Structures are given as C-alpha cells and as structure tokens.
Amino acid sequence: MRIIVCIKQVPDTTEVKINPETGTLVRDGVPSIINPFDENAIEAGLQLVEEHGGEVIVITMGPPQAEQALRDALAMGANRAILISDRAFAGADTLATSYVLAQAVERIGDFDLIFCGKQAFDGDTGQVGPGLAEHLGIPQITYAIDIEEVTDREIQVRRLLSDGFEVVRTRLPCLITAVKQLNEPRMPGLKSRMKAKKAEVEQWTCDCIGALADRCGLDGSPTSVMRVFSPTRQVEGERIEGETAEEKVCRLIDKLRDAQVL
Amino acid sequence: MDFAFTEDQQELFDYVREFCDEKLKPYATEVDQKREYPWDQVNMMREMDLMGIPVSEEYGGAGLGFLEWAVIGELLSGACTTTGAVYGAHMLAEYPIMFFGTDEQKEKYLTPLATGESVGAFGLTEPGAGSDAGSVRTSAVKDGDDYILNGTKIFITNGGDAEIYVVVANSRPERGMRGITAFILEKGMEGFEFGKNEEKMAYKSLSNRELIFDNCRVPAENILHREGRGFQVAMETLRVGRIGMAIGAVGLSQAAYDAAVSYALQREQFGQRIANFQLIQAHLADMATELQAGRLLTYLAAWRKDQGLPFEKEAAMAKLKTSEVCAAVTSKSVQIHGGYGYCSDYPVERYMRESKLFEIVEGTSEIQRLVIAGQLLKEAQI
Numbered sequence: 001m002r003i004i005v006c007i008k009q010v011p012d013t014t015e016v017k018i019n020p021e022t023g024t025l026v027r028d029g030v031p032s033i034i035n036p037f038d039e040n041a042i043e044a045g046l047q048l049v050e051e052h053g054g055e056v057i058v059i060t061m062g063p064p065q066a067e068q069a070l071r072d073a074l075a076m077g078a079n080r081a082i083l084i085s086d087r088a089f090a091g092a093d094t095l096a097t098s099y100v101l102a103q104a105v106e107r108i109g110d111f112d113l114i115f116c117g118k119q120a121f122d123g124d125t126g127q128v129g130p131g132l133a134e135h136l137g138i139p140q141i142t143y144a145i146d147i148e149e150v151t152d153r154e155i156q157v158r159r160l161l162s163d164g165f166e167v168v169r170t171r172l173p174c175l176i177t178a179v180k181q182l183n184e185p186r187m188p189g190l191k192s193r194m195k196a197k198k199a200e201v202e203q204w205t206c207d208c209i210g211a212l213a214d215r216c217g218l219d220g221s222p223t224s225v226m227r228v229f230s231p232t233r234q235v236e237g238e239r240i241e242g243e244t245a246e247e248k249v250c251r252l253i254d255k256l257r258d259a260q261v262l
Numbered sequence: 263m264d265f266a267f268t269e270d271q272q273e274l275f276d277y278v279r280e281f282c283d284e285k286l287k288p289y290a291t292e293v294d295q296k297r298e299y300p301w302d303q304v305n306m307m308r309e310m311d312l313m314g315i316p317v318s319e320e321y322g323g324a325g326l327g328f329l330e331w332a333v334i335g336e337l338l339s340g341a342c343t344t345t346g347a348v349y350g351a352h353m354l355a356e357y358p359i360m361f362f363g364t365d366e367q368k369e370k371y372l373t374p375l376a377t378g379e380s381v382g383a384f385g386l387t388e389p390g391a392g393s394d395a396g397s398v399r400t401s402a403v404k405d406g407d408d409y410i411l412n413g414t415k416i417f418i419t420n421g422g423d424a425e426i427y428v429v430v431a432n433s434r435p436e437r438g439m440r441g442i443t444a445f446i447l448e449k450g451m452e453g454f455e456f457g458k459n460e461e462k463m464a465y466k467s468l469s470n471r472e473l474i475f476d477n478c479r480v481p482a483e484n485i486l487h488r489e490g491r492g493f494q495v496a497m498e499t500l501r502v503g504r505i506g507m508a509i510g511a512v513g514l515s516q517a518a519y520d521a522a523v524s525y526a527l528q529r530e531q532f533g534q535r536i537a538n539f540q541l542i543q544a545h546l547a548d549m550a551t552e553l554q555a556g557r558l559l560t561y562l563a564a565w566r567k568d569q570g571l572p573f574e575k576e577a578a579m580a581k582l583k584t585s586e587v588c589a590a591v592t593s594k595s596v597q598i599h600g601g602y603g604y605c606s607d608y609p610v611e612r613y614m615r616e617s618k619l620f621e622i623v624e625g626t627s628e629i630q631r632l633v634i635a636g637q638l639l640k641e642a643q644i
Contacts, residue, residue, distance in 0.1 A: 187281055189311035190274065190324050 001054035009069035037187035038116025075196035091218035098131030133175035314376025331487035340512025350506035351419035355382025402431035411475035421471035442492035453478030464615035511584035518595035556584035577635035582630035585620035607628035
C-alpha cells in the first residue's frame, strides 16, 4: 500500500497566545509539535503498512521549521518525508492549503490512502482533510475511530459521531481523518530519532508541484480571520436567596437594574 | 570548562523526560505496590532504546556515553525508582562484558543486553562476602573444558528475571583474591537455580534473589577477562555501578525535593502558604543546594569515565555524597509534608524508605570513605 499522511506543526500548548494587534498566533518561544490528531493519522498509516506492506509518505505545508515535525514522523517510522514550503503559500486559508496539498499529492502519484488528523489543535477548523479529498475527487471518511477492514480495493471504517457510530465502506483510494481514539501513537526509540535527524527531507516549492500562484497563500484564500479569541469561560449561575418569593423577586429586579438590563 | 549540555544532549534528555513524565511517573506507586517485577516498564525501556545507551551501535547500543547513560538514569529514577534500579543493575552485566568481553562474547551476550532483548544481573555478594568482596566462597572447579560452580549469591538485583548474569567465583581458593574468576551465565543453565526473593523495606517489586549454583557446568569460553582476574572485573564493574547508584540517588532526591516545593506552595497554615515561612525556605534551600552538589559530582565522575580519565575516586565521592544527601532530602521532604508525608497517600514516605538503599548497596558509605581515602593517599605519595 502507498499511504500519504498529511501533518501540521502546531504550537505545543492548548492556550494559544494571540498578538492583539495583528490577530495572528504568536509562535515565538512556544515549542512546536506534530498536531496530536496527525500523530494518530501517522500511526494508522504505519500500522496498515506493517500489516500489508508498502510505504508511508508524510507531507506538510509549512515554514522551513516545520521540517522538525517531518523528522519526528520519520522517527516514528515513516519512509519518506516532503516539506512543501514556499513564500507564496504564506497566509493560506483552508481552501488554499488543501489546494497545495492536492497538487503535491498529484505529483507523488499513485496512492491507496490519505490519512489526516480530524482537525488541527491550533486552528480547529477540520476543513483541510475534506477539502483535499474534494480537490482530488476521491471519497472521504472523517472521524475514523476504527479501521475495520482493508482489501485491495475497499476499506471499511467506523466513524465516531456525536450520537453514536457509523460504519462506512468505500472504494480506494480514499481519504480518512483520524480521531484520538483511533490508536495510541508510538513513542519512537532513541536510535530511530538519531537516524531521523540525518534522514533526507525532500523540499518542494510552488513551482515543483505546479501550483497556480493565484490559488495559493493569501491570494488564493477567499476567507480571512476577523478575530481570534480564547473561548470565554461560562460564568456560573447565581442563586438569589431570600425569605419570601417577593423578597427574591425584588432582589432580582435590583440586580437586573444594576446590570442595566431593565 | 563547560557546564552546558550540547544541543543534541538537551534534546535527548527532553525527549526522555517526556517519556518519563507520561509513561512512568503516573504509575510509580502502582509499580511499587504490585510486588511483581516491572516487565511493562522494562519493555518500554527496550522500545525506547534505553537498555544500551553507552554500548556501540555495532552491538545494538545507542553509541552514546556514560554521561548520557547517567542523566537518563537520573530521569528514570526520578519518575519511577524501581525502573531506575532495573536500569542501573542491568548495566552491571552489560558494562563488564562491554569492557572485558571478547568479540564472540560481545556478539552473543552484549547485543541482547544492549537491545534490551535480555535483562542483565551481576552476582558478587554472598552471605559471607559483602563489603569484604574478596572472600568469595562460591567455587569454580576446572573439569576438562568446563568449570563446575557451587555456592550461593544473595541480594542479586534482577536475579531470576534477568537472562544474562556476570558472576564471580573462586577457582583457586589458595590464591585468595587472585583466585577469583568472572563467568558469564545464562538463565536455564543446568544447576543454576534461584532462591527466595528478599522481603525489603522498599522496592517491593524489584527482585533481589539468591543465585544458587549446584554443580553448575559453565564452559571455559564463558570466562570474562582471564582466570584469576575476577576481582578486577568486579571492582571495575562497581566503579561504574557507583555512578549508577549515585545518579539513582540524585533522581530520587529531585523527586522528593519537587514534591516538597509543590506542597510548600500549596499547603496553608496560619493563613498563608507554608513556603512563606523562613524555616521551610531554609529546608528547601539546603535540599536544593546539596542535591545540586551531588548531581555535579556524579556528572563529573561520568564525564571522566567518558574522557578515559581515572574516575574511581570521583565515583566513590559521588556515591557517598548523593546517598547521604538522598537520605537527608527525602527525610526533609516528609518533614515539610508533616502528617500527610508520613501517610502512604503521598509518595514521600516511600521515597524516604527507598533512599536508605543508596547508603548500603554498591559499597556502604563506610566503604566509599575507605575507597576515597585510599585513592587520596595513593595520589599524595606518588
């Protein structure tokens, strides 16, 4: 099997800091990791290749430092790593990102499966995987929690939905996005890590993959982020105490007046 | 002079620390209470390639140095002392084969030890030969191309669970210490049995068994180094073993100190955090200072080993200092925790019990002082 895994390098924190002036993520000083769901995607690819033979090719679109995420994937056991990096890709939204990835996949050529994480830890959109499948015109199965069966031509996957499971069968090639419960990503040994440090990471640019400049980066992005914010914590409800119903109602009205609701 | 780790070392240690925090630390109490040899932890160390850090890549190791081996041991012991003890005792079989073994012996025994396929153990101590390691009674009598071993070893860490053993026996009792010979034994050899597992005040899941030799036939090709040079093998092994014990004590001290700091910052008495009280601060300052002094002594010993410099004195100093610091730091950590520290809900009472081991094994504190003084006086007379 030839399996492509798309990964993203993200800051190692759930509390992403935001530059208040530009509204963009502050990445300086925050250690970077492979997006956790993408580790599940890599693990899924490695397990299938261990069982059926073949190779795992891991790709990422990102700045030059994203190479480290690819090396971590190589240490886990991926056979080949490609960094798709170009100034022209800067400021890409999910449409432009999935277009670039699709161009790279086209250049890689024959494949049986593409794995992605269900969403990135930092952006949380969950759109790049499905977008990539659409660009390529292949079926997609999102939120995979179990790969139940793989044959030469088909795959059967159990999906995790908010209200239960759904079992889907489709033809190959297809794209699958992984949830955390799909597997337990392996921690590579020191020897693999030292080997991965010296391994080759292929560098592909915009020209390499034949991408059209006006569909990449900021120019190719119809959406833009208006504002990024941490979700506000739900304020706990307050019980209004009082001897009688009248007293409680009076206090409530006072509070509503104070809050200028009334 | 440079006290900094290289970028590669730092990255390596960060990675091992992540492994320790995620996979070892949360289960340390459980591992201790289980009273079963920690095979899950051993398997994880094998998968992480931690079982042969200073062994060359040719024999399946990571090809790093004893400093890396030591710092990783510190992290393991800090997260789970039992796992750290297995890691340390494993080296007592690995190192002498690495240092004295022939190519054939390395191929056959060092490779499985370095890859972690087999666990190792070292058998020196006997009921009548503890600090007096030269008075080994286990006999090895030449019989054709073989030696027949008879006798008993005690307290052997990893004993019974390990597959490969380095054991010393006396093949020519009339020659005293010069009659001692080291052998490599395999679990399952005829006449090689295991006795009772000691019931100890701590390390409940670590195996410390008797090795019993009842007409155990060992081929002469399994002699490590040369006949009559077993005492030298044992002393060289203990030198590295002392760095291992020292670093185990540093790891445990760090865990006890960390627990004390976080408790002092959280526990409130008299309307404020106890960390605000100067008497508590004095404890913390002493703990941190002593801990760091012991750590640097240990790193120095490991560094000297890697540089090919004599390190016996430094290893003994490190073992002496860190074991006594560990006893003091773990005790102070219990003190800072007060009544809660005396209860098993917190790990610090276990740390205090575990700490005592370091003042006894691989040469008691008394023996370390003799080793250090011996070296000092030798140097003074050169």
